[in-house]
Amino acid sequence: MIFSSIKNQIKAHPITTFFIVLGLSLSVLMISVGISSMNYSKLLEQEQEHYQPRHAVSVDITFAEEPNWQRVLGLFKNIHAQTGVILEEVTLSHGDAMMAVTPEYWTKKVVERFPLVEGRYFTINEIQEGKKVALVGKDRMKDVRVEGSDRYLTMGHDRYKVIGIIGVKGKRTRVIDYQVVIPMTSLPVAAINKLTSTKQLHFTIHNPVKDPYEDEKMIRQNMERLFPAAQMDVSPYTSNIMLHVDFGEQLALMIMIYLLAIVNAVNLTSYWIQERTYEIGIKKAFGYSNYDIVSMLFCEMCLISAASVLIGFALQLLCNRMIEQWIDYPIHLSITHLSTAVVFVVLSAALTIIIPAMKAIRVQPVDVMNRR
Amino acid sequence: MALIELENIYKTYGEDEYTTVALKGVDLTVDNGEFISIMGPSGSGKSTLLNIIGCMDVPTKGVYRLDGVNVTTLRDKELSRIRNQKISFVFQHFALMHHFTVFENVALPLWKRELSKKEIKEKVDHYLEKLGIAHLKKKNVSKLSGGQKQRVAIARAMVAETDIVLADEPTGALDQENGARLMELFCQMNEEGKCIIVITHDEKVASYTKRIVRIVDGQIHSDTKGERQ
Numbered sequence: 001m002i003f004s005s006i007k008n009q010i011k012a013h014p015i016t017t018f019f020i021v022l023g024l025s026l027s028v029l030m031i032s033v034g035i036s037s038m039n040y041s042k043l044l045e046q047e048q049e050h051y052q053p054r055h056a057v058s059v060d061i062t063f064a065e066e067p068n069w070q071r072v073l074g075l076f077k078n079i080h081a082q083t084g085v086i087l088e089e090v091t092l093s094h095g096d097a098m099m100a101v102t103p104e105y106w107t108k109k110v111v112e113r114f115p116l117v118e119g120r121y122f123t124i125n126e127i128q129e130g131k132k133v134a135l136v137g138k139d140r141m142k143d144v145r146v147e148g149s150d151r152y153l154t155m156g157h158d159r160y161k162v163i164g165i166i167g168v169k170g171k172r173t174r175v176i177d178y179q180v181v182i183p184m185t186s187l188p189v190a191a192i193n194k195l196t197s198t199k200q201l202h203f204t205i206h207n208p209v210k211d212p213y214e215d216e217k218m219i220r221q222n223m224e225r226l227f228p229a230a231q232m233d234v235s236p237y238t239s240n241i242m243l244h245v246d247f248g249e250q251l252a253l254m255i256m257i258y259l260l261a262i263v264n265a266v267n268l269t270s271y272w273i274q275e276r277t278y279e280i281g282i283k284k285a286f287g288y289s290n291y292d293i294v295s296m297l298f299c300e301m302c303l304i305s306a307a308s309v310l311i312g313f314a315l316q317l318l319c320n321r322m323i324e325q326w327i328d329y330p331i332h333l334s335i336t337h338l339s340t341a342v343v344f345v346v347l348s349a350a351l352t353i354i355i356p357a358m359k360a361i362r363v364q365p366v367d368v369m370n371r372r
Numbered sequence: 373m374a375l376i377e378l379e380n381i382y383k384t385y386g387e388d389e390y391t392t393v394a395l396k397g398v399d400l401t402v403d404n405g406e407f408i409s410i411m412g413p414s415g416s417g418k419s420t421l422l423n424i425i426g427c428m429d430v431p432t433k434g435v436y437r438l439d440g441v442n443v444t445t446l447r448d449k450e451l452s453r454i455r456n457q458k459i460s461f462v463f464q465h466f467a468l469m470h471h472f473t474v475f476e477n478v479a480l481p482l483w484k485r486e487l488s489k490k491e492i493k494e495k496v497d498h499y500l501e502k503l504g505i506a507h508l509k510k511k512n513v514s515k516l517s518g519g520q521k522q523r524v525a526i527a528r529a530m531v532a533e534t535d536i537v538l539a540d541e542p543t544g545a546l547d548q549e550n551g552a553r554l555m556e557l558f559c560q561m562n563e564e565g566k567c568i569i570v571i572t573h574d575e576k577v578a579s580y581t582k583r584i585v586r587i588v589d590g591q592i593h594s595d596t597k598g599e600r601q
Contacts, residue, residue, distance in 0.1 A: 281467075286456060
């Protein structure tokens with residue numbers, strides 16, 4: 001009965017039904033985008049937590065005058081063998097674009113920070129000698145040029161030989177996949193000049209096993225010796241990777257879009273019920289109680305909401321690429337999506353039907369029976 | 373025990389100075405298998421009386437007993453059940469669901485009962501056949517003529533197999549020929565034991581019935597029993 005009833009209603013009110021379904025489908029789509037964004041942010045947070053430098057502190061040094069680069073490297077003399085240095089906020093030109101790079105430095109021993117998909121990590125010699133070698137993330141491979149058996153990445157007019165690809169096999173790891181890591185000593189001259197001209201240096205020191213307090217002290221001593229007028233500030237390490245999505249904002253946006261869809265559905269359903277008072281009156285005359293009528297409307301709305309969920313999911317699959325560009329992460333239908341969809345169906349049907357149901361209850365068979 | 377017992381029934385609409393009294397102390401008893409016409413001028417209260425008898429409206433005052441049960445105190449759920457199982461309706465403008473097929477309209481009272489789809493189909497097919505409209509089964513009712521629509525409405529009333537059939541100006545939208553056919557159908561139903569109450573202002577229609585109750589200004593003016601003419 002419910003299926004034939006809904007079929008007849010769709011036939012009778014195609015435009016109203018279309019707009020109810022459209023509103024709810026777009027709402028489903030937006031909720032899914034929101035869930036995917038939040039999943040993505042969560043994943044990014046987890047990755048960041050997993051791959052960020054261990055026992056790290058951020059150091060800012062302000063020089064009185066432009067420092068000499070070789071003397072800058074002298075700042076790290078006698079720091080712990082396992083302590084590494086990451087120069088922050090460095091970008092190099094690549095073609096017409098600028099590419100963020102991660103210059104790393106060790107004094108005695110290279111500690112592998114990222115997993116390798118293929119190739120090898122830097123050697124201490126390459127670090128010390130400033131060899132033009134690079135480790136690139138999987139997403140950066142499109143920028144790499146193959147020459148014979150070697151691969152090269154051109155940055156700041158210098159050619160860097162790609163010695164390894166960093167990332168996790170068979171899995172996207174956003175924190176790593178877009179990275180380019182080079183020895184700090186291999187920075188192009190132009191980049192060094194630009195860096196030193198600011199008279200400021202931002203770097204992170206990190207150690208895989210212990211807090212680098214002693215290294216901090218050692219760097220301060222070196223600074224006082226090499227750059228007596230310079231000033232050093234140390235602060236706890238904070239990642240420079242920005243989370244793309246704000247959870248609160250995303251949730252608020254989702255709720256807002258959902259409520260708009262509900263308001264739209266309530267309006268249209270009210271109109272729909274208005275159109276159906278005759279049918280409701282007849283049903284009541286032939287023995288349908290208010291409960292039966294409300295149940296019927298609720299079931300119909302559940303079916304409409306369920307159809308909207310399916311259409312919403314289909315839209316996602318169709319527009320996945322566009323959405324991926326928009327939120328920078330593809331939508332994967334997950335258990336979260338499906339369970340949210342079930343809640344969505346029931347909640348939408350319930351919320352949408354309250355006001356129209358109250359109208360339907362007020363319909364008296366006597367009021368409509370002798371209508372033409 | 374009478375099938376329908378109305379005792380001192382009052383029905384008023386509106387409040388204070390806008391009050392309209394539609395029924396003023398109506399007493400009426402109807403037995404099983406009676407064929408009654410309720411006549412009266414427009415606004416005399418005959419339709420209000422029919423709505424109260426059909427449990428579609430409740431009296432402001434008085435007692436209405438249907439099959440010995442005081443229905444004036446019943447809730448929506450029980451009244452709905454009574455409407456479904458004891459009373460059927462035929463209306464002047466047919467009261468059919470426009471976007472539904474003939475079958476769906478006729479089957480309407482049966483969906484509320486605990487019947488299988490097969491049983492529903494058999495019953496509906498039987499009455500459609502009986503009324504000669506089986507070929508219209510899958511047609512949308514909006515595409516039917518007035519006579520055909522009234523037959524669908526009659527089929528819906530018959531399929532419910534209730535003791536009482538209430539008809540409000542059933543021939544009002546029909547031509548003379550179709551009107552006469554309809555009244556013949558009512559006579560046939562009455563002969564099968566149904567209690568039929570027809571509201572009409574047409575003496576010709578009333579002549580088919582065995583009892584004529586005349587209402588004037590919300591009160592029973594006369595109640596004449598006799599043989600069908």
